[in-house]
Each structure stands twice: as C-alpha cells, then as structure tokens.
Amino acid sequence: MNEREQLAKDNGMTIEFVNWFFDNKKDGCGNVWFMMMAAMWEGWKVQEAKCAALAAEVQAVRWACGQVYMKGYNHGHLNTVDGLDYASETELVERGGEALADFTDPDHCGVAADAILAEVRAQGVDMFASKCKEESKCAHSSDCRDSWWVSGENADEFAAQLRQGGAA
Incomplete structure (x- = not known):
C-alpha cells in the first residue's frame, strides 16, 4: 500500500479524493495541507x-x-x-x-435533480449579483451606484430563495 492509499484508509477517504487533492491542491495549501484536505473532504462527501x-x-x-x-x-x-x-x-x-x-x-422522483438545478440557477444569479456590485463600484453617479448595489442585494436574496426552493 502506498502513502496515498494509507492516508485514504487511515482517514476514511476515497483514494480518488486523496489523489485529486495531492495532484491539484496540496501545493497551494502550505503547512496546513492536512487541515485543508480534511475540510475539502467534507465538501467532497456532500457532492x-x-x-x-x-x-x-x-x-x-x-x-x-x-x-x-x-x-x-x-x-x-x-x-x-x-x-x-x-x-x-x-x-x-x-x-x-x-x-x-x-x-x-x-x-423521491426528481428530488436530487431539482436540488442540483436549483443550485445551478442560484449560481447564475450569484454571478449577476457580483456583476451588479462590480458595476456599482465603477458608477460615476451616486444614483447609478445605489441602483446597481440594490440590484446586487436583491439578486443575493433571490439566489438564497432559489437554494431554498422558494422561487421558481
């Protein structure tokens, strides 16, 4: 058993995850790589x-x-x-x-698919919210700045509703 396989076994992780982490993320984590790996593993399990x-x-x-x-x-x-x-x-x-x-x-029919699609929709709205807030920072007048910012805030709220299944 190699080092990665042993690490996966000892920590209840899949070898696929450990290989992904070592190949793509470990170098960017510095000395706290193990804590980062544990945190990422939790997210990996959810996905x-x-x-x-x-x-x-x-x-x-x-x-x-x-x-x-x-x-x-x-x-x-x-x-x-x-x-x-x-x-x-x-x-x-x-x-x-x-x-x-x-x-x-x-x-149970469609529950997982609906949740994934809700997240995809919410991510699209998140992108719009970020764009609105960026535009707000670049606006020349306070009216435009405020309008862009409020649009971004409203989009954030809408994204949260999408994630909770409260918006269509």
Whole structure:
C-alpha cells in the first residue's frame, strides 16, 4: 500500500479524493495541507452524495421508461400481429402515463435533480449579483451606484430563495 492509499484508509477517504487533492491542491495549501484536505473532504462527501442520489434517480427514470416502452410496444405489437384495432394512439399514450406513474416514487422522483438545478440557477444569479456590485463600484453617479448595489442585494436574496426552493 502506498502513502496515498494509507492516508485514504487511515482517514476514511476515497483514494480518488486523496489523489485529486495531492495532484491539484496540496501545493497551494502550505503547512496546513492536512487541515485543508480534511475540510475539502467534507465538501467532497456532500457532492458525492448528491451525485449518487442523482444517479439513482436517473437509473429509476431509465427503468420506468423501459417499463413504459414495453407496455406501449406490447400493445402496439398486438395491433400489427392480429390485425385488430387493439388500442388507439391516445390509449397507448395514456397507458404509458399510467405505467410511468406505477413505476415512479412521487416522494423521491426528481428530488436530487431539482436540488442540483436549483443550485445551478442560484449560481447564475450569484454571478449577476457580483456583476451588479462590480458595476456599482465603477458608477460615476451616486444614483447609478445605489441602483446597481440594490440590484446586487436583491439578486443575493433571490439566489438564497432559489437554494431554498422558494422561487421558481
């Protein structure tokens, strides 16, 4: 076991994280590299959990789509095989919707994806808020300066609402 593997094992970290830290961050941390690594590990774990939740949602949606396809295919296939008007296109779409509802968990469907998308939206608003505050510092009149600054403050509040799921 090499030094990095031992460090990962001793501290309950993944080798992927330890390699990433040593290859990309350690040199910039100086003598406090171990404390920085521990702090970054906490953030890494949070992001890793979000990715795992999103991957589980994607897999569930893929599986549910397969179920919908199979139900639709089977009904459509019967139309072509026996020559009977087994189901109309509208009925097939309705059955697909019913199958999708049967195979998805409404309490968990989209939760991780929604949280990630809310964060992405909030980061976009954060960028706008920063730009407003930069413009405020460069404005020539106090009215413009105040207007830019207030816009930035409002954007900060809106980003916080997005993160909490209170804004659309």
